[in-house]
Amino acid sequence: KAGVTQTPRYLIKTRGQQVTLSCSPISGHRSVSWYQQTPGQGLQFLFEYFSETQRNKGNFPGRFSGRQFSNSRSEMNVSTLELGDSALYLCASNGLAGAGELFFGEGSRLTVL
Amino acid sequence: GENVEQHPSTLSVQEGDSAVIKCTYSDSASNYFPWYKQELGKRPQLIIDIRSNVGEKKDQRIAVTLNKTAKHFSLHITETQPEDSAVYFCAASIPYGQNFVFGPGTRLSVLP
Numbered sequence: 144k145a146g147v148t149q150t151p152r153y154l155i156k157t158r159g160q161q162v163t164l165s166c167s168p169i170s171g172h173r174s175v176s177w178y179q180q181t182p183g184q185g186l187q188f189l190f191e192y193f194s195e196t197q198r199n200k201g202n203f204p205g206r207f208s209g210r211q212f213s214n215s216r217s218e219m220n221v222s223t224l225e226l227g228d229s230a231l232y233l234c235a236s237n238g239l240a241g242a243g244e245l246f247f248g249e250g251s252r253l254t255v256l
Numbered sequence: 257g258e259n260v261e262q263h264p265s266t267l268s269v270q271e272g273d274s275a276v277i278k279c280t281y282s283d284s285a286s287n288y289f290p291w292y293k294q295e296l297g298k299r300p301q302l303i304i305d306i307r308s309n310v311g312e313k314k315d316q317r318i319a320v321t322l323n324k325t326a327k328h329f330s331l332h333i334t335e336t337q338p339e340d341s342a343v344y345f346c347a348a349s350i351p352y353g354q355n356f357v358f359g360p361g362t363r364l365s366v367l368p
Contacts, residue, residue, distance in 0.1 A: 176355075186300070186345060186358040199355040233299070242288040242349035245356070247299040 145170065147248035149234050155254045161222040164251045168215050168236030174198075175217040176245065177209060180231040189232075192217055193240075221253075229255045258283040260348050262359030269336050270367050277362045279346035280328040288349035289322060289329045290356070295342045303344075304331070336366045 148167040156162050168175050176199075177189040188201035192211035209219040215236075221228055231252050235245035259282040269275050281289075290305035306313045306320045306329065313320050317336075322329040333340055343363050347356040 178358075185360040186347075188355060188357065191355055199350070201355075242356075244290065244302045244305065245292075245300075247301070249299050 147234055147236050147246050149232075149248035149251050151251060152249065153252050153254075155256060156224050157256050158224055158226060160224050161220060162224060162253060163218055163220045164232055164234075164253075166217045166219075166234030166236075166248060168217070168234075169238070169246055172236035172238045172246070173215055174237040174239070175211055175215060176235045176237070177217070177219050178233045178235065179203075180233055180250070181229075186233070189219065224255045226255050229253060258286060258348055258350055258357040260346060260357045260359040262346050262362055264362060265360065266363045266365070268365045268367060271336060271338060273336055275331075275333045275336055275340070275364055275366075277331045277344055277346070277364075278328060279330070279348075279359050280326075281348040281357075282327065283348065283350070284324075284327065285351050286348040287351065289320070290347050290349075291320060291331050292345045292347065292358075293342045294345065294361075300345060333364075336364075338366050338368055340364060341366045 150165045174193045176191040179187045191199040195211045206222045211217045231250040233250045234248045262279045287308040292300035293303045294300040304320050306322050317334045319332040343361045345361050346359040
């Protein structure tokens with residue numbers, strides 16, 4: 144079974160630009176979550192999608208948004224990038240309706256200059 | 257909202273010794289507590305988890321204990337090996353869905 148796939152793996156943007164990250168979950172998994180990982184803040188929950196609906200949202204500004212498609216693939220978008228958005232963005236999928244093991248992708252490392 | 261604290265932030269042990277990492281949480285509604293291991297440059301991976309109806313769970317050299325009254329849970333690694341060196345994250349679930357609050361992490365170094 145293929146794991147969680149994230150693209151792109153690395154990207155560099157400048158302040159004010161916007162970025163879209165993609166995540167393909169494990170086949171059959173309907174829940175996709177996004178986390179921001181930084182050295183100082185650890186793993187911070189962004190949002191979770193289940194069957195194309197945003198089920199939970201973390202404490203991030205409205206510049207951070209996401210969506211999920213009918214095939215469970217998910218995208219997250221960050222608009223008007225700031226230097227502080229530089230981080231590793233991790234996507235995770237889960238095959239359960241309730242809390243359970245998260246299967247993480249390798250992440251998309253975003254650098255904002 | 258839920259808040260998860262984790263201690264210590266760094267831990268060095270000699271190979272063969274035991275390591276203990278402790279976490280506390282604030283929301284009594286949390287009912288699922290996983291532990292993730294993240295090796296350098298790699299993705300976090302689940303190593304053990306415990307649900308609120310269980311007080312202790314063991315898997316070979318790894319064990320987790322949960323005290324719901326005190327709202328704390330701990331990871332115990334016995335007979336540590338160099339490959340145990342990594343960052344360990346505890347987490348607590350928020351009811352409904354896959355919403356987790358993670359602790360800040362513990363960097364474990366196992367010295368040969």
